Amino acid sequence: MEIFLYIASFLLIRRLLSSTKFTPLGPKWKLVLNTASVGVWVVYVVASDQFEDTYDLFLGAFVLLGIVYYFLNQEDFKPMHSFIKVHYPLAAITIVVALIDLIAPKFGGRYNNWTGTAILLGFAWIFARWANSRKQEQEMRMVSMQNLELDRLVAERTAELTNQRNELQDALQQLKTTQQQLIQSEKLASLGELTAGIAHEIQNPLNFVNNFSDVSMELIDEMAEELTKGDTEEAIAIATDIKQNLEKIRHHGKRADGIVKGMLQHSRASSNTKEATNVNTLADEYLRLAYHGLRAKDKSFNSELVTNFAPTLPLVNIVPQDVGRVLLNLFNNAFYAVQQKQKLGLEGFKPIVELTTGVSHSGGHSSIIITVKDNGTGIPEDIKDKILQPFFTTKPTGEGTGLGLSLSYDIIVKAHGGTIDIDSKEGKWTKFTITLPIETKQQ
Structure with missing residues (x-):
């Protein structure tokens, strides 16, 4: 019956090894598990030649319990703990059977069929859980494939959203640039209107200045002729007209100066x-x-x-x-x-x-x-x-x-x-x- 213990130990190790396909653990564990699977059969061969059946049962049970205990204490195999624990009943039954054979060999011999059946049931329980675990493994494989597909779709969607975000940022930047250009265009348009108005405003007093300057020049020539003739009274009248023209020239000159100063005052937009x-x-x-x-x-x-x-x-x-x-x-x-x-x-x-x-x-x-x-x-x-x-x-x-x-x-x-x-x-x-x-x- 001890063969079932070694088979159970071997299958447990191989099951743990197959689980690394879905939870990558690195080459270290693969080496350990492969070595352990070989070691189980080495122990079985040596023990079968050296020990009696009762001690073979004890050794097989302790080998199984040692493997179970070791891997239950490894965090890397935590997802497999529930499957590992199902080996406890077989080990416990085997130890009980071995103790009966050792303490009361007559009783063990009389109920040998029952004890053998109990060990087989313990092994069958493991096999049933192993079959169920295989089914779960297939489901895990499907879930893993679905997760990979979802990851791919999420990555594609993320890339698409990132491209859309970049395009929107570029469009926003272009919109801001266009807005600034339009605002500048609006300001230039206002400046054009303002410049035309200023030019027209200044032109009026300048026209007066030019006109009165021309008239004054003519009056000066007339005053010189009157002075040459000795007609001082007429010369004084002309001088009075020239003075009035100069006052008008000064008035319109100040008007033009005021317009320029006022616009300079209004143009200080930087502060x-x-x-x-x-x-x-x-x-x-x-x-x-x-x-x-x-x-x-x-x-x-x-x-x-x-x-x-x-x-x-x-x-x-x-x-x-x-x-x-x-x-x-x-x-x-x-x-x-x-x-x-x-x-x-x-x-x-x-x-x-x-x-x-x-x-x-x-x-x-x-x-x-x-x-x-x-x-x-x-x-x-x-x-x-x-x-x-x-x-x-x-x-x-x-x-x-x-x-x-x-x-x-x-x-x-x-x-x-x-x-x-x-x-x-x-x-x-x-x-x-x-x-x-x-x-x-x-x-």
């Missing part, structure tokens, strides 16, 4: 520092600059400019060049709207752009109110909520970037804590109302 600013003066300058900028492009265009300035308007802390850019944009849009309506040839239509300033007191806070109103084409109701969105424009392609009002919203609302309200009636009028909070200093 973004808020300054106490007279909104009436700022709005009036940009209204005229916007009007003359459009007139420089279209000499046939004329519009009535109506200004209603609050006489006691307090200074407000703002970034003048930024708010000036907002006003310039609103004025340009207003003149564009009345110009488009004028092109419709409506009888009796007269373009009017109206600028109003005032002060509002509400809830213990004071604000400057700037209203820009025109009697142009108006804004359709269905797009009124969209015109402050970036890149949305009602102008034809090439005439607008769709960023003017969006940048204006950022400057007034985000940078200055104010508001922009829009009211319009399609085909009749449009009114933009800017609210700028008056910052008060703590005493």
Whole structure:
């Protein structure tokens, strides 16, 4: 019967060796298990020649128990512990049978068939569990293959998502670059409008300077002739005219100098520092600059400019060049709207752009109110909520970037804590109302 113990030991070792296909343990364990499987049969051959049957049973049982005990204490074989433990019953039955043969040989001989059957049942139990383990092994193989397939699919999906993420990042970067280019284009467009207005504003006083200079030159020649004739009274009258011309030249020269200095003041955009600013003066300058900028492009265009300035308007802390850019944009849009309506040839239509300033007191806070109103084409109701969105424009392609009002919203609302309200009636009028909070200093 001891043969069953060695067969059980051998099959246990081979089963552990086959398990390494699914749980790689390295060459060390393969060597140990192969050596142990050979060693089991060496022990069996030697023991069968040297010991009696009873001692062979003891030795076979202890060999099996030693193998079971050793591998139960190895963490690498933890998944196989349940299968290893099923060998305990066979070893226990064998030891009991051997003890009976050793202590009471007559009793063992009388029930030899029963003890042999018990050992066979212990071996059969191991064989049944081994068959079940093989089935589980096949299931594990299928699960392993499924896991490998899932890993492959996950890797493919991960790679696909990574590529999509990279593509989205590239698209986002391109969008940011395009946005910056469009913002720069919008600023350049505003600069073009501003430059045209400045050129027209400066041209007027320069024309006066040139004209009065020419007239004064002629008067000097006439005064020299009168002095040659000895007509001092006429010479003095001419000198008086020359003096008046020089005063006009000085007046218009200062006017041109003031325009240049004012624009230099407004062009200092790098610091973004808020300054106490007279909104009436700022709005009036940009209204005229916007009007003359459009007139420089279209000499046939004329519009009535109506200004209603609050006489006691307090200074407000703002970034003048930024708010000036907002006003310039609103004025340009207003003149564009009345110009488009004028092109419709409506009888009796007269373009009017109206600028109003005032002060509002509400809830213990004071604000400057700037209203820009025109009697142009108006804004359709269905797009009124969209015109402050970036890149949305009602102008034809090439005439607008769709960023003017969006940048204006950022400057007034985000940078200055104010508001922009829009009211319009399609085909009749449009009114933009800017609210700028008056910052008060703590005493």
